[in-house]
Amino acid sequence: MAGKTNDTEDRIIAATIATITKRGSAAISLRQLAQHVGLTTGAFYKHFASKDDLFRAVTVTLSQQLTAQVMPLLAAAATPKEKLCLLGEQLLQASAAQPHVIDFLFFNPQATQQYQPGTDTTDFPLLTLTRQLIAATLASSASTTPTADFFTQVWSFILGYALLIKNGAAVYDRALLTRTLDQMLV
Structure with missing residues (x-):
């Protein structure tokens, strides 16, 4: 064209x-x-x-950028659970630093469509990475929680905690993130 x-x-x-x-x-x-x-x-x-087409491209770009930023940090972690905690930490810190961007990345219609199990998330490496870390964390634990349920629990906690931080109702606490993940794995 x-x-x-x-x-x-x-x-x-x-x-x-x-x-x-x-x-x-x-x-x-x-x-x-x-x-x-x-x-x-x-x-x-x-x-x-359309605006949806633009939002999809922006979501893909933001997902790629955030994944590229977090990958070097994850390489230093020894276990899937540590990597998942680091990813959560990075998402929460990004939410505090760029609340509109993270809100868009998590909640625009083009992003939320990708949360359904079985959806091809190839273009959304952040979501793919999150799902991989969740599956690996479950596999290395004694938890019998189904992967889809654990994804919903972890994603809900991170997104909810991010909203609390964004709106000044909470301050990021790494120990809370770790404890919450430990409790979810029981």
């Missing part, structure tokens, strides 16, 4: 992430994004067919 370049798509995604970072995803206006990157609204639609 003439006029469609990865550079333009990358600029649109970067502008979207910048808007989300500052004001949240509700502030996204496709017309304003198009103007910001020097496109007409019609030209914008040559790159992304």
